[in-house]
Amino acid sequence: MAGISFLAGHRTWVLTGDSCTYALRLDSADVPVHVHWGPMLSAAEVVEVTEKTLPWWDGFNDPNEGLGELAEGGTRYWPPALQVRFADGARGLEWRYRDRAITGTHLRIAFTDRHYPLSVTLHYRLRGDVLERWAELSADIDVEVLRADSATWALPVSEDYRLSHVTGRWAAETQLRRTPVPHGETVFASRRGITSHHANPWVMVDDGTATERHGEVYGVALAWSGSWRLTTARSPTGRLTVSGGFGQDGVAHRVGPGRPLTTPVSAGLYTTGGFGAASRAWHAYVRRYVLPHPGELRPVLYNSWEATGFDVSEDGQLVLAERAAALGAELFVLDDGWFGARTGDHAGLGDWVVNRDRFPRGLKPLVTAVHELGLRFGLWVEPEMVNPDSDLYRAHPEWVLHHAHRRRSELRHQLVLNFARPDVAAWAHGWLDRLVGEHGIDFLKWDMNRPFGEAGWPGEADQDRLWVEHTRVVYALMDRLRAGHPGLRIESCAGGGGRVDLGMLARTDQVWTSDNTDALDRLRIQHGHGQLYPAGTMAAWVTDTPNFVTGRSVPLRFRFHVAMSGVLGLGGDILRWPEADLALARELVALYRDIRPVVQHGALYRLRPPVDDGVVALQYVLGDRAVVFAYRQAAHFNAPERPLRLDGLDPAQRYLDPDSGITHSGAVLLARGLPLGLPTGDFASTVVRLEQIRSDLSALHSPIQRYSCLDTPG
Known part of the structure; x- marks a missing residue:
């Protein structure tokens, strides 16, 4: 039976999931160390494992190295998961066990340092066969935390290891790679302030023999949407660990009175049945424990961007909405160009007021008309960005990320607002709350079209905290908007798939998988996405041909069939489609709406x-x-x-x-x-x-x- 037990005589905790066991213990120095992660074991069998700890071979090779639940300090030369530095220059943590608490499937183990007033609480929470782990740090003095990973995961010693992960770039996200795990340290990371197109915060490990249907697979995923890193370490002794958390080299956290630090969730999963079973288990976890509204069916949307670009108007959008409704769409999304002086990507970001030259009556009449067509209404926004050519920037140039006496690098003619500033956060919530509430907006496409640059905060004593606080404020803002507007649904976008992760999925309903809508390329992008994330999160559009990214021409039916394996959307200039294409589109949208429950909620093979x-x-x-x-x-x-x-x-x-x-x-x-x-x-x-x-x-x-x-x- 699933649950958590404490073996007092052995100072060992046993966490039993639906079909796996995780165990840890306190050693003689009160250090929390790993015991077992994998197939089901009874309490007696876990005790047998604890008795198999091996002695040191010599002064250089410890066969038990890397088993710390948060590896750090002393003669532990494993990649550190926790690095602290005190004001007097002392480093490292000497654990002293304080107490424990078990609440249902949630275990808390509290420690203090043996000398300094620093407290560390390790959290473990069972979610079916997924184990969530994170840590809390607090101190009565100022402590510099150089690294604070959420967890170190130790895998059983194996003859060999193989690593599965995804790499990519803009328009080529989530390309699946499977490679032998090299000896030494391998780091997967983003230093961009967002999850990134270039890597995604998860890895899976097997012994090199697993297939889609057979074999043991271990997986670790981080629920974080800012800068992150995952480190695999493999030693000559055969030990392999995966450690990960938020942050990056050169950026420190400061913990002190009234300034605790809580790391994001690191989720671990062990499965048999190969990579297919691992993916289905992750999908079940995301649907049951992560997504805000997992039981809903995602609507078929139409987005006007490819049809109009920045050239938008009330009449033009309404004609598109009428055509989209006739095709069977259920949600109409007005993309960029509706606000400020936004006639291109060089100006207007930050000025979130309706452009009255384009919408003389405001947005309300269009929203009402779209609703009367039986469609929900959605809107594109990019709250974290500002163009230097904007009223907002002219009024508040200090609101962007920047360093004193350094240039401000523009990407796509825009800069990043510092959401860690309370005044910026209050401004963002104010206009978003008014926009959604006054217009009856049902859906936001929340975009973020550039990574951080010159990430400074002049005048702030702890400038590094913006790397974490920016992401947490985005989370809080989304949570607050959803609480204030229960009917609101949100799609995460960051120049395509630049911010897709468990942390973002906890407050959005779907993600824009990639700006590349070429159906042939999408087969590989969606294959990588589906390794961890379910189809019900994966927005997939049918757009025009030749494709604007690849220049490839693909049949309409093929484009539809590829998009129908996720959350179907239409993104082409449907006013120019010939009648034969419109007829086929109506048939395929109807087919998708019939199979949608199976695609969005079913098990993937x-x-x-x-x-x-x-x-x-x-x-x-x-x-x-x-x-x-x-x-x-x-x-x-x-x-x-x-x-x-x-x-x-x-x-x-x-x-x-x-x-x-x-x-x-x-x-x-x-x-x-x-x-x-x-x-x-x-x-x-x-x-x-x-x-x-x-x-x-x-x-x-x-x-x-x-x-x-x-x-x-x-």
């Missing part, structure tokens, strides 16, 4: 990952329904099509494809596969619906045309 340019396939299963997506990227040598083996079905049941009327044995679909019937050629795709056959056939969904064909590009 990656059947054929995008490892080459052949067929890619994935499947979602929810209850007695399954949806299969298959995409042929490029055809070579007229190779015959192979049946697609499915997963996650009940072998004892039969499944109906309501579009073809064909029934299939679950056992056959699992063992032999589903014939896809993809036509020859490039950019062919299909969506197959399957439902368990029930005695009440009237309960089945009415057939919709099966969408499988090869379109002409364009």
Whole structure:
């Protein structure tokens, strides 16, 4: 049974999840050390593990090094997770156990330093098979904290280790990499003040033999949306740890009277069943414990950016909204250009008042008209940014991140506002609260189009604190807006997928995965995103062709099918679409709205990952329904099509494809596969619906045309 127990005679805590065990103990010096993380063990078996601690080999090699729950100090030469420096120059922490508290599935273990008035509380919270860990530091004197990771995770000694993670850049986010773990230290990080396009704060580790369906996988993910780092350390003794938290080299935290420090959550997950099981477990965790409204279905949205750019007006937006409603969209989003002197990206950011030249009557009439069409209304905002060419900057040049006597570097003609300043935070909440409340805004696309630069705060004694406080104020502002406007939903965007993480997902409903909407590239971007984050968080648009990022032309059906494996959105200039494309769009939006519960809330099975340019396939299963997506990227040598083996079905049941009327044995679909019937050629795709056959056939969904064909590009 899941829960937490304390073995007093061994000073050991045992945390039992749904199918795994985590254990730690206090050693003779009161240092909290790791005991076990992995398969289920009883209390007696955990005690047996604690008795297997090995002695030092010599004066240079400690086989138990790296087992500290927050490695630091003394003769512990492992990468430090906690570094403190006192006013007299002393460094390191000497642990003294104080007390413990267990509340349900939440464990707190409190320590003080043996000499200095510094307190550290370690937190552990079970969430199914995910263990959340974080730390709190407080002091009665001023203490400089050079590093404060949330946790050190020690993995069992293995013959080998392999690391899974994602890398990328703007328009090429979340590219999955799997590589052997090198000896020494490997650091994944962002120094940009945001999560970044270039890495994402999670890693998975296996012994090199795990597949999509088989093998043990360990995962660690950090719930933080500012600068961060994860460090893997592998020694010649065979030990491997993963340690991570907020912050970066050269930036210190200051703890003192009235200034505690709480680290973000570091979440750890152990699973068997390979990478597929690991992803499904992470998705279940995100839906159950992270997302604010996990039970909701994300609406089909239309965003006007690609149709109009900055050239927006009330009449023009209303025409687009009418066309979007006719296609089956449920949410209309007005993008950039509606405020201030915003006729391009060089001016206006910070002046969040409606541009009366473009909207003479304000936004309210447009919002009302959109609502009358049966659509929700959304708006693009970028609260953390300012153009130097703006009334706000001219009035408050001191509000931006900057250093005295140093130039202020502009990216995209903009600077970053210092949200750690109370006056900036109050200003931001004031205009956002009025905007949402006075206009009845249902949805905000919250963008952030540049990383930090010259991150200083002249006149502030502790300037480094802005690196943490900026992110925390963004969190608090979103939380406050949602509390004041319960119907408001938010999408996180940062030049695409630059701020996607568990911390941001705790106060937003979905994320803009990438500015790259090219369907072929999206197969790989969405593959990486789905390793940790569920499809219900993944905004995916159908835009025009040739694509504005890649210049590639892809058939409309293929573009739709790729976007339909996430949260479907429309982003093209639909006023210029020919009638045949509009008719196809209406059919595919209707199909998506039928399969949406399965896609957004179902379990994901990656059947054929995008490892080459052949067929890619994935499947979602929810209850007695399954949806299969298959995409042929490029055809070579007229190779015959192979049946697609499915997963996650009940072998004892039969499944109906309501579009073809064909029934299939679950056992056959699992063992032999589903014939896809993809036509020859490039950019062919299909969506197959399957439902368990029930005695009440009237309960089945009415057939919709099966969408499988090869379109002409364009």
